[in-house]
Each structure stands twice: as structure tokens, then as C-alpha cells.
Amino acid sequence: MVTFADGTTRLGPDELAHRLRAEIERLRDEATRQRKLAHRRAEFWAKLDIALGFSAALLAGTAGAAGLASADVRVPAALAAPASAGFAAGAGFLRSDTRRRANKRARHAWASVEARAVVTLTRxxxxxxxxxxxxxxxxxALASYDGEEPRPEAP
Structure with missing residues (x-):
């Protein structure tokens, strides 16, 4: 740090370069953490989407088949039908497929930040x-969670 006669101080060239590198390293570390977090979130939402969707389809099929099979199983079929509807409604309400795609976009965006920081630090x-x-x-990368996927251009 250089101090001038009027009392002002300025960073020397080496100290400025050191601070720039430290900030870039901090950004690289943040990008690494956020990329891993987005990856885990995308996996979670994919699993939840499958679990809710498969359960809804399985219960709906079972309820339909049981309801048509005999009069004795119509009550259990009638109970399985609302459960199936509940799973389907839960899947729609949570929008897990949309959240999975958003976290995949974020994962790619954070990977780009990380890669650029690594390349910058090699200079x-x-x-x-x-x-x-x-x-x-x-x-x-922060905006990628809210952003929409690019839509294909109309011919």
C-alpha cells in the first residue's frame, strides 16, 4: 500500500493483483459449491417427480381394474382413486419437472462461472x-433459476 503526502492511500500493483486473484478464487469456490448444490437439487426433483407420477399411475390403474373386477373390491377401488388423484395433484402443485429443469440450467451456468474462473486464474x-x-x-447463473428455457425459433 502506498501512502501519499495528502494522506490518501493506494494499493500497490502486487497487492491489487493479489486481491483480484483472491476475489476470483472466492468466485470459483462459490461456483463449485453452487454447481454441486444445483446438481443435488436436480436429482431430488427428478426422483420426486418419478415417485409421485408413478404412484399416481399405479394407483389409478389398480383402482380402475379393481373397480371393474367385482363388486366386493369396489370400496377399496373407491379409496385408491382419490389417493391417485392426490398424488397427481401433488405432482402438479410441486412442479417438480420444472424445478428439475431450472436446477439443471443453474448447474450448467455455475459450471460456466467455475470454468471461467479457473481459466482466468491460469493467466x-x-x-x-x-x-x-x-x-x-x-x-x-443466479438468474438461471428463474429463467425460461430458450424456445426454438419458428420457421
Whole structure:
């Protein structure tokens, strides 16, 4: 740090480079954590989607078959039908397929931040622009949870 006669201080070139590298390393570590978290969330929502959807289909099929089989099993079939509807409604309410896709998009966006940070850290000299680019990439990763998937262009 350099102190001037008027009392102001400025970072020296080595200290500035060290702080830039430290911030880029912090961004890389954050991106690694967020990528892993998004991966685990995507897996969770995929499993939940399968569990709810399969249960709803299985109960609906069983209720329909049991209800048509004989008069004795119509009461259990009548009980299985609302359970099936409940699983289907739960799957629709939770929108687990949408959440899974959002976390997959986020995982890819965080992987991009991580990769850019790693490449930046391999350079001998790091500039302010490098940190600015990484921060913009980080903002895009944060926004990827809410964003929509790109739609195909109409011909």
C-alpha cells in the first residue's frame, strides 16, 4: 500500500493483483459449491417427480381394474382413486419437472462461472475486466433459476 503526502492511500500493483486473484478464487469456490448444490437439487426433483407420477399411475390403474373386477373390491377401488388423484395433484402443485429443469440450467451456468474462473486464474496477469466478466457470468447463473428455457425459433 502506498501512502501519499495528502494522506490518501493506494494499493500497490502486487497487492491489487493479489486481491483480484483472491476475489476470483472466492468466485470459483462459490461456483463449485453452487454447481454441486444445483446438481443435488436436480436429482431430488427428478426422483420426486418419478415417485409421485408413478404412484399416481399405479394407483389409478389398480383402482380402475379393481373397480371393474367385482363388486366386493369396489370400496377399496373407491379409496385408491382419490389417493391417485392426490398424488397427481401433488405432482402438479410441486412442479417438480420444472424445478428439475431450472436446477439443471443453474448447474450448467455455475459450471460456466467455475470454468471461467479457473481459466482466468491460469493467466499470469489478471485485470479488472476479468473480474467484471466473472461477476456478470455469476449474475447470469443466479438468474438461471428463474429463467425460461430458450424456445426454438419458428420457421
Amino acid at each position: 499470469e496477469h489478471v485485470a479488472h475486466e476479468d473480474l467484471g466478466d466473472l461477476l456478470e457470468c455469476r449474475q447470469a
